[in-house]
Amino acid sequence: GTPLGTATMASSRAFFSSHSRRAFGVAAAAIGVPAALPLVAPSSWALSDAPPAEREKLLILGSGWGAVACLKNIDAKLYDVSVVSPRNYFLNTPLLPGVTVGTVEARSLIEPTRRLLPGAPGDARFFEAAATSVDAKNKTVVCRDESDVQSVNPEFSLRYDKLVIAVGSPCNTFGTPGVREHAVFLKEVDDALRIRTKLADLLETASLPGVSDTEQKDMLSVVVVGGGPTGVEFAAEMHDFLTEDVPKLYPSVKDKVSITLVQSADHILNTYDKRISQYAAEKFKRDGIDVITGARVLSVSKDAVCVMDKRTKQKKNQEIRRVRLEHRARQARVCRFRAKAVEPKPEAPRARDGRAPARARRGGRLRHRGLRGREECGFE
Amino acid sequence: GTPLGTATMASSRAFFSSHSRRAFGVAAAAIGVPAALPLVAPSSWALSDAPPAEREKLLILGSGWGAVACLKNIDAKLYDVSVVSPRNYFLNTPLLPGVTVGTVEARSLIEPTRRLLPGAPGDARFFEAAATSVDAKNKTVVCRDESDVQSVNPEFSLRYDKLVIAVGSPCNTFGTPGVREHAVFLKEVDDALRIRTKLADLLETASLPGVSDTEQKDMLSVVVVGGGPTGVEFAAEMHDFLTEDVPKLYPSVKDKVSITLVQSADHILNTYDKRISQYAAEKFKRDGIDVITGARVLSVSKDAVCVMDKRTKQKKNQEIRRVRLEHRARQARVCRFRAKAVEPKPEAPRARDGRAPARARRGGRLRHRGLRGREECGFE
Structure with missing residues (x-):
């Protein structure tokens, strides 16, 4: 456990998951439905034994916090x-940092979307596919199975009366060169497992004969970018792992690991209460975690992070040679009823105001006032 | 749980593992040690604080059943x-079938090799690398780090007085065409996870709108090749998964899944007591698992397994269209002291006799009489 982590596991029941990696995209403007597609009309809904629906068709795109909050509040009648x-x-993202060092098993953070559907079994349906376009005029969404196993025709259409777009957003690199190529994000299960695998590999390689002291230190220099809850939680998990597990498993390199946290603002956890922020900073200082505040990451290469001090404009490049960069994850917070066709920009800024949906459109992203992220998406 | 599985979990403690996929190979004859390699001489062993060793250097290649049995019986003094x-x-292979459907979590079958080392911490060493050649004359093994993260010089050498080769063997395809390309093995953790991912993907795709009844049945036809303990255990796990979990999670396709077990001999579990064999066959019949005995797999393609009835010589090809083939795993049983340089053939037949090591050489594989597999490798 980390000094800052207080949340408990969402669910520990066994789950059978595909851990799909496909990005979820809703394409540009309405393009109409190709004639050849099997349009799923009201009568062909009947995967369940429920009587032909007189109810309004509610179609939800996504399976994250927004979609789950919506599912929990929908009356299937x-x-x-x-x-x-x-x-x-559904992935309980706040506990993801624990997966990177093995504190929490990935599967315990996961709940099958099918188990979250409202009503009796068969009342509601789940389809594993990406929505590729929305035809708002004809109230139709074209979907496509983008997984490895596909049927003869992987494309299909769904009609709706009401549409909820809760597809989330990709990680924001803020346009920093090299991040996509050389950094590891921490947003999905696969990201966390990738970090775990890489960390093990780095420790194993550093423990081999003939590796110089300098090379060991370079190899085991972990750089975390982002001093928000995800970055701070990850740095804390890393520290616990280094003090509790590494001395037993990798005694020859236990003193070679360093953790550096790069924060753009002038203190970490800057959106939290000042006392929490201070406590975390002091704890990190005692723990030997190097916190660089007021710093901007200019670029990331295979072996180095180039950091600029925002006050002095001085660049540092030599200090951090081997990089394992952890990027701040962004919560999916987008949800909207009666959506128009929208184009979510891959790196659109997050809407920060709390205004009504009609006014909350920022850079192509939509936000529903009733769904502001995990605080309001209580998940048992 | 499966009706046939009685073993309990080896260990459920959290483990931080790299799940490396690299094959383990000991190359052909002794090729000598390249001059440039950093030969690890007695004095440079000192990764631990142990006094310079007067003890004989024992070098063990491998981390499976053979290596662990050896580690458990070695006196570090x-x-x-x-x-x-x-x-x-170390991987507790007998429970691997449970991982394919989520009954058992992969990490609970795993124990870090470093925790199995004899003596006090630091007394013995582990190096994550592949042994690439043995120089028996100079008693040296050349090793190479074949993982993603490598140091400047990924090659190093280790000297030994006694050498244990317990590297195991790859899965035996018996030369059947198409097996490597289209089948999934069940020997390593990654194999089990691959089956789990694929199974989920098949169930998801079959549940999409517009997939015909025939296509659903083709897609969900699981063929298990090998009626030994691994194949039988996997078929039983699949059956339990189909009756317990699939109806809840995938109600629309629950009746479309079929399991076929192909066995070469005239009954399944043919190396076990006849009553066990009969019980399993009857249980499978009641469960609706289709067991084809006396059948040889001639070839595997993307969508079909070609099976020949060994008595009538009749070929069946049409019945099984979509293939998810499960190949019998082979236990690593190779162990030898004072080894000569050997060339393990990738698909060498297993030595079946219990004779002394000097006589047990079959097709390039070596076997130590004291180590006959899991029966004698009690692992707590």
Whole structure:
């Protein structure tokens, strides 16, 4: 456990998951439905034994916090619910940092979307696919199975009366060169497992004969970019792992590991209460975690992070040679009823105001006032 | 749980593993040690604080059943122990079938090799690398780090007084065309996870709108090749998964899944007591698992397994269209002291006799009489 982590596991029951990696995208403007597609009309809904629906068709795109909050508050008697997402599970993202060092098993953070559907079994449906286009005029969404196993025709269409777009957003690199190529994000299960695998590999390689002291230190220099909850939690997990497990498993390199946290603002956890922020900073200082505040990452290469001090404009490049960069994950917070066709920009800025949906459109992203992220998406 | 599985989990403690996929190979004849390699001489062993070793250097290649049995019986006071393996953990293989459907979590079948080392911490060493050649004359093994993260010089050499080769063997395809390309093996952790991912993907795709009844049945036809303990255990796990989990999670396709077990001999579990064999066959019949005995797999393609009835010589090809083939795993049983340089053939037949090591050489594989596999490798 980390000094800052207080949340408990969402669910520890066994789950059978595909851990799909496909990005979820809703394409540009309405393009109409190709004539050849098997349009799923009201009568062909009947995957369940439920009577032909007189209810309004509610179609939800996505399976994250927004979609789950919506599913938890929907009355299956009023709506005929379908969910489409390329990921067939909900992921309890705040505990993801623990997966990177093995504190928490990935599967315990996961809940199958099918188990979250409202009503009796068969009342609502889930389809593992990506939504590729929305035809708002004809109230139709074209979907496509983008997984490895596909049927003869991987494309299909779904009609809706009401549409919820809760597809989330990709990690924001803020346009920093080299991040996509050389850094590891921490947003999905696969990201966390990638970090775990890489960390093990680095420790194993550093423990081999003939590796110089300098090379060991370079290899085991971990740089975390982002002093928000994800970055701070990850740095804390890393520290616990280094003090509790590494001395037993990798005694020859236990003193060679260093953790550096790069924060753009002038203190970490700057959106939290000042006392929490101070406590974390002091704890990190005692723990030997090097916190660089007021610093901007200019670029990332295979072996180095180039950091600029925002006050002095001085660049540092030599100090951090081997990089394992951890980028701040962004919560998916987008949800909207009666959506128009929208184009989510890959790196659109997050809407920060709390205004009504009609006014909350920022850079192509939509946000529903009732769904502001995990605080309001209580998940048992 | 499966009706036939009685073993309990080896260990459920959290483990930080690299799940390395690299094959482990000991190359052909002794090729001598390149001059440029950093030969690890007695004095440079000192990664631990142990006094310079007067003990004989025991070098163990591998981290499976053979290597672990050896580690458990070695006195660290008598030997200076080093272990080299591209996989940094021991895998409790008999429970692997449970991982394919989520009954058992992969990490609970794993124990870090470093935790199995004899003596006090630091007394013995582990190196994550592949042994690439043995120089029996100079008693030296050349090793190479074949993982993603490598140091400047990924090659190093280790000297030994006694050498244990316990590197295991690859899965035997018996030369059947198409097996490597289209089948999934069940020997390593990654194999089990691959089956789990694929199974989820098949169920998700079959549940999409517009997939015909025939296509669903083709897609969900699981063919298990090999009626030994691994194949039988996997078929039983699949059956339990289909009756317990699939109806809840995938109600629309629950009746479309079929399991076929292909066995070469005239009954399954033919190396076990006849009553066990009969019980399993009857249970499978009640469960609706289709067991084809006396059948040889001639070839495997993307969508079909070609099976020949060994008595009538009749070929069946049409019945099984979509293939998810499960190949019998072979236990690593190779162990030898004072080894000569050997060339393990990739698909060498297993030595079946119990004779002394000097006589047990079959097709290039070596076997130590004291180590006959899991029965004698009690692992707590």
